Amino acid sequence: MNIDSINNGIVIDHISAGNGMKLYELLGLAELDCSVAIIKNVVSQKMGKKDIIKVDADIPVDLDVIGFVDPGATINIIRNGSLVEKRNIEMPERLVNVIKCRNPRCITSCEQELDHVFKLTDREHKVYRCIYCETKAN
Amino acid sequence: MKSLIDILDLTTEELDELIATAQDIIANPAKYAEACRGKKLATLFFEPSTRTRMSFEAAMYELGGNVISVTGAASSSAAKGESVADTAKTVSCYTDIIAIRHPKEGAAYVTAKNASVPVINAGDGGHCHPTQTLADLLTIYREKGRFSGLTIGVCGDLKFGRTVHSLINAMSRYEGNKFVLISPEELKVPSYVKKDVLQQKNIPYVQTTDLEAVMPELDILYMTRVQRERFFNEEDYLRLKDSYILTVDKLKNAKRDLAILHPLPRVNEISVAVDDDPRACYFKQVLNGKYMRMALILKLLREAGQI
Structure with a gap:
């Protein structure tokens, strides 16, 4: 092709x-x-x-x-x-407004103006967690 | 440290310092009676709470300070749609320090990011409740005289129980501790607590559903309530709420110096008859919570240059 x-x-x-x-x-x-x-x-x-x-x-x-x-x-x-x-490319330490937190109890679920921010917590296993509620990114 | 959002915001040294201050407050209350004179604590409680709010307020009054408070979202500007960030900026104009409880996870973090005064997380949904952990730690220290070499049983709702996660985090920093995790299958400790804390730090732990079988090993038994407000489904709550009830009979094989803790309020998970057992420490824990909140308010106001 x-x-x-x-x-x-x-x-x-x-x-x-x-x-x-x-x-x-x-x-x-x-x-x-x-x-x-x-x-x-x-x-x-x-x-x-x-x-x-x-x-x-x-x-x-x-x-x-x-x-x-x-x-x-x-x-x-x-x-x-x-x-x-x-x-x-390297894994970023922080992700801002790339993905959304899926936790319905997270403050980002009701406060629309907040940035959705995730931080890299485990480089080896590629784990990102929401900085507000610590829920793992899917 | 400007604010306390998560128990892990505190270094081990800072934790030791808070324990030492609390012990000194207990020994010499008069020395601290005017320590926060002229300072105001705002208690912003957007979720029901009796003991935590009263504990903060009593702590501030005993330090000679004043308290202004909001209870319930319905009576605040949050009902008009004000954001947590705006509330934090506004309340900072009136007070010297803020204690916030909010049903949403991360609300205290947002408050701290936007406030110009120190913020204490008094519970953000099922996420963190660091001052409860401070109360737990002072109780363990006063009952056991140490934070290391202990077998710590945690029993009940280990899935949604934020106090359990914080306690495991805090006690994992000390040498030689072992955890016994007692819960129904559906309410086991989340895998991230096991992976990120226990396994990563190589801390021994066992998971079981049988409280009586492990009772003889325990130095600390931390009981928890199955919390109705953490369930989306009432049926699941009703099925699990009576999983563990601690009775005098179940304590017959326990160590003579076991310390029984509970973050309270209890529903029926500890029989009232256990209250007379000298090993029951949960009401002492309530009092210890006030002393640790006093120590924390002092530390944060000092670091902010307010006292």
Whole structure:
């Protein structure tokens, strides 16, 4: 399967297979007018299978979202058809308004103006907890 | 430390300092009678409470300070839709220190983030209730003379019981303690308490449903109430509420120096006949709670440069 190369934009590569759609949603890529390609289950020597997202526009990308969903992913910045920068992703210490706390007893469930903030409490097991009620992020 | 939201906000040294202050208050109450003269404590209680609010108010009065209070969301501006953050900013203008109880988890944290005066969490839903833990700790210290090398049984609602989680957190910081977790299957300690606290710190613990079988091992027995307000489903509450009732008969194999604690109020989980047993410490625990709240108010106001 061929997807055209992009001229100016970003390629999110090395996404663990299955995480592509989650990233698409959390990054708000559905809102964009430009071409966006999600390629699922691409054969990868290193990963077996991987997902790739290509965005044909030089948009700002929330690295915290990618670090939360898939810290193994890489970002390639493309300008004039050439790779100009490659970024590795790290798990962020804090997530602000990326995901919502699902605990119905949490203060964020009734106070709409509060930011939904999660902090990384266990790097090894990728555990984020709500800073208000300490409920684990799903 | 500007505010106390979670018992883990306190270092072990700060905890020792609070215990020492409380012991000194007990020994020399007159020395502290004017310590907070001219200072005001706001008690903001958006959830029913008798003892915690009265304990805070008694503590402030015994320090020579004054109290202004709000009880129940219906009588406050929260009923008009004011946010917790705005309430915190407003109340900071009237008082020197705030104690807040709120049904939502994290409400005390939001208050502390927005208030310009120290904030004490007096219970935020099922999340934290650090001053109850301070009361528990002073009671353990006064009854046992130490915080280490103890076998601590916690019994009842270990799932929603915030005092249990805080006590496990606090006592896990000391050497040589062992926990015996006694509860019905449905009300077991949440896995995050086991994983993040007990297993991570390599603290020995056993889980059981049989209180009598483990009774002879215990140095401390911490009983809890199954709390109706934590259940979404009344049927589940009715099924589980009478799971454990401590009676004089069940204590026959207990150690002679066992200390029985309970955060109160009790419903029927400790038989009234147990009150006459010298091992029953739960009313002493109430009094100790007041002394620890006095010690805490003093510490926070001193650190804020108010006294």
